[in-house]
Amino acid sequence: MKKHSFAIKVCGITRQSDLSTAMGMGAHFCGFIFHPGSPRYIAPSRAAALDSALIRRVGVFVNQNAEEIMDIMKTARLEFAQLHGAHSLDCARRIGPEKVIRVLWPDRYESVDALQREMELWADSCAWFLLDAGSQGGGHGVSLDWTSLASLSSPRPWFLAGGLSSASLNRALEQCSPDGIDLNSGVEAIPGQKSPQKLLAALKPLTPYTPYHIA
Numbered sequence: 074m075k076k077h078s079f080a081i082k083v084c085g086i087t088r089q090s091d092l093s094t095a096m097g098m099g100a101h102f103c104g105f106i107f108h109p110g111s112p113r114y115i116a117p118s119r120a121a122a123l124d125s126a127l128i129r130r131v132g133v134f135v136n137q138n139a140e141e142i143m144d145i146m147k148t149a150r151l152e153f154a155q156l157h158g159a160h161s162l163d164c165a166r167r168i169g170p171e172k173v174i175r176v177l178w179p180d181r182y183e184s185v186d187a188l189q190r191e192m193e194l195w196a197d198s199c200a201w202f203l204l205d206a207g208s209q210g211g212g213h214g215v216s217l218d219w220t221s222l223a224s225l226s227s228p229r230p231w232f233l234a235g236g237l238s239s240a241s242l243n244r245a246l247e248q249c250s251p252d253g254i255d256l257n258s259g260v261e262a263i264p265g266q267k268s269p270q271k272l273l274a275a276l277k278p279l280t281p282y283t284p285y286h287i288a
């Protein structure tokens with residue numbers, strides 16, 4: 074593994090026990106999925122009741138508009154909105170760029186240069202990018218081609234997502250250098266429930282690399 078520090082996000086949290094385990098293992102961000110079609114869906118009021126101490130709370134949105142997103146952010150006490158759908162720049166600006174994690178799907182672009190041009194377009198309208206596998210939606214458990222991201226020079230910090238698990242993390246981090254990693258289906262016992270063993274297996278080897286400081 075290359076020696077650089079990065080943030081850890083554990084997404085698809087539906088239970089306090091999983092959130093507490095993730096925090097105990099050094100997660101910096103936790104994610105709640107507000108897409109009703111997802112097996113990881115959580116109602117905003119239930120997410121509000123989960124105690125995340127000082128780590129950052131992210132909501133994942135696919136179909137909702139800016140007003141619905143801002144409403145849920147308030148109810149669920151979220152700091153960030155992860156825009157995982159066909160959201161516009163205007164939607165991101167209305168939410169507030171400092172609160173937006175914009176998802177992009179590298180497979181949609183013919184080259185890393187084309188992906189980078191899209192990132193430049195979004196740079197003033199988001200705080201982070203999240204790169205996911207496939208061409209839409211998320212939670213597929215499929216990996217990206219990490220080598221193609223080795224030369225990426227993002228105008229904002231970015232999370233690497235897409236089926237990351239203890240089996241793939243080491244290789245992924247050898248091949249590209251994200252500012253954060255996003256763990257979801259790769260650390261589950263069943264969809265919507267994390268496995269403490271899988272979380273430990275994925276996160277323990279990262280301990281020397283994750284004293285990530287978030288201002």
Ligand SMILES: O=C(O)c1ccccc1N[C@@H]1O[C@H](COP(=O)(O)O)[C@@H](O)[C@H]1O
Nearest residue numbers: 084111211212213214234235236257258
């Ligand atoms: O996990 C879901 O069910 C989901 C549904 C709709 C949009 C996003 C979703 N999850 C996000 O997808 C990425 C990658 O997940 P995975 O590691 O491949 O399971 C991650 O950011 C999740 O937050």
